[in-house]
Amino acid sequence: MTKKISYIFVLLAALLWGSTAAVAKLLLANLNNLQVLFFTNLFAFLGLFIIVLLLKKKAIIQSYTRQDYFTFAWMGFLGVFLYAFFLYGALQLLPAQEAFIINYLWPIMVVIFAVLILKEQITLWKLLGIICSFVGVAIVITKGNFSILQFGNTLGILSAIAGAVVYGLFSILGKKQNYDKFVSMMFYYFFSVFYALIAVLIFSKIPAVSFNQLLGLMWLGIFTSGLAFVFWFLALKYGDTTKMSNMIFLTPFISLIYIYILVGEKILISSVIGLVVIVAGILIQSMKENLPPSSAKPSNPPKAD
Numbered sequence: 001m002t003k004k005i006s007y008i009f010v011l012l013a014a015l016l017w018g019s020t021a022a023v024a025k026l027l028l029a030n031l032n033n034l035q036v037l038f039f040t041n042l043f044a045f046l047g048l049f050i051i052v053l054l055l056k057k058k059a060i061i062q063s064y065t066r067q068d069y070f071t072f073a074w075m076g077f078l079g080v081f082l083y084a085f086f087l088y089g090a091l092q093l094l095p096a097q098e099a100f101i102i103n104y105l106w107p108i109m110v111v112i113f114a115v116l117i118l119k120e121q122i123t124l125w126k127l128l129g130i131i132c133s134f135v136g137v138a139i140v141i142t143k144g145n146f147s148i149l150q151f152g153n154t155l156g157i158l159s160a161i162a163g164a165v166v167y168g169l170f171s172i173l174g175k176k177q178n179y180d181k182f183v184s185m186m187f188y189y190f191f192s193v194f195y196a197l198i199a200v201l202i203f204s205k206i207p208a209v210s211f212n213q214l215l216g217l218m219w220l221g222i223f224t225s226g227l228a229f230v231f232w233f234l235a236l237k238y239g240d241t242t243k244m245s246n247m248i249f250l251t252p253f254i255s256l257i258y259i260y261i262l263v264g265e266k267i268l269i270s271s272v273i274g275l276v277v278i279v280a281g282i283l284i285q286s287m288k289e290n291l292p293p294s295s296a297k298p299s300n301p302p303k304a305d
Contacts, residue, residue, distance in 0.1 A: 006239025009231045010247045016228035018254030020220065021100035022262040024091050027216045033088035034204045036217065038196040041080065043221025045193050048186035051230060060180050071177065072184065076191035079170030084192075085199075086163030093156030096259045097271045101140050102160035104252050104275070107282045108133040109168025117172050129285025136277030137161075143270045181233060189225070249279050 027036050052061075090099035108130050114120040141157055177184065200206060209217065235244045252275055259265050 003239055006235045006237075006244060007247070009235035010239065010244050011250070013228045013231040013235060014248055014251045014254055016224050016231070017248075017251045019258050019262075020224045021091060021096045021255050022258035023216050023220055023224075024088055025096040025259070025263050027213060027220070028088065028092045031207060031209070031213065032204055033085060033092050034196065034200045035207055036088050036220070037081070037084050038193070038200045038206065039209070039217040040084070040220040040225060041189055041192045041196050043218050044225035045186065045189040045221075047222035047226035048182065048189060051226060052182050052186050055182060057180060057183050060183050068179070069187070071179075072187035073191045075170065075174065075177070075184075076188035077195055078166060079174070080188045080192035081195040083163050083167045083170065086159045086166060090156050090160035090163060093153045093159065095265055096263050097256055097265055097267060098140055099156065099160045100255050100259070101252060101271060101275045101278065102137055102157060103163050104278055105133060105137055105161065105164035106167040106171070108278075108285070109164050110171045111285050113168050113172040118175065126285045129281040129283070131281070132284055133278045133281030136274045136279075136281060138274075139270055139277060140274035143268060181229070185229060246283075249282070252279070 024036060087099070087103055090103060093099075094102075111126055111130060115122050115126070232248070235247075256267050256272070256275070260267050
């Protein structure tokens with residue numbers, strides 16, 4: 001029963017995360033990326049604050065030092081503010097399916113930064129996985145036509161890639177941290193609220209939002225940035241980590257369904273093929289870990305949320 005419930009949790013997490021691109025795309029029709037960023041961060045912080053209170057983690061918070069809060073501040077800037085800034089910017093400039101799929105390069109960026117920063121060994125599987133995923137991105141941005149290199153909105157593509165790079169770096173740097181996941185996430189969003197507030201006041205303004213926009217912003221903040229992580233951590237707690245990690249690859253495919261239904265975008269065959277190739281690349285680079293012990297060579301011991 002315990003293992004079965006882990007599949008429910010991981011599916012709930014995938015369903016919530018999968019809605020991100022479609023809901024954000026709808027909000028960005030009338031709000032800019034900084035405005036969406038500010039409100040979603042605010043609601044995410046409030047949601048996580050309530051979760052932390054319910055989990056009775058006050059003692060953990062009281063144990064943190066000034067250095068810990070400094071870490072939360074720069075990690076929040078990198079992995080929450082900067083990542084969402086690039087992702088929402090890409091969603092504002094590109095079709096939702098294109099922006100989200102290109103941004104899904106971030107697991108490959110984790111591998112690259114693991115080699116560069118953590119000095120993990122580059123293997124043939126990792127190299128093949130990296131190449132495969134970049135081929136998948138090329139399929140998406142060229143719409144499968146390599147003979148005519150039309151990249152659409154270059155700024156939007158670069159923004160989606162930048163988001164993947166930033167989150168990959170954030171994930172690797174997070175490996176060096178040993179904080180409580182819920183509490184650290186809450187503080188990442190806490191600091192990101194201030195960064196977003198400063199940015200929106202300087203470069204835009206805090207808008208009046210309609211009731212429907214408020215619901216969308218609360219959904220992105222409370223559910224996709226808060227509750228989804230609760231389900232994910234519960235899935236990891238009660239289920240097999242490898243199986244849960246593989247199950248979460250349903251997220252980008254679920255996202256395409258949301259985009260088709262809510263945004264009304266026609267899902268291109270090239271987008272689906274490109275996404276499959278990217279996910280295949282992500283799975284290929286981890287194949288070494290799944291080989292039988294007798295056929296796998298010893299390796300050095302080694303995501304943040």
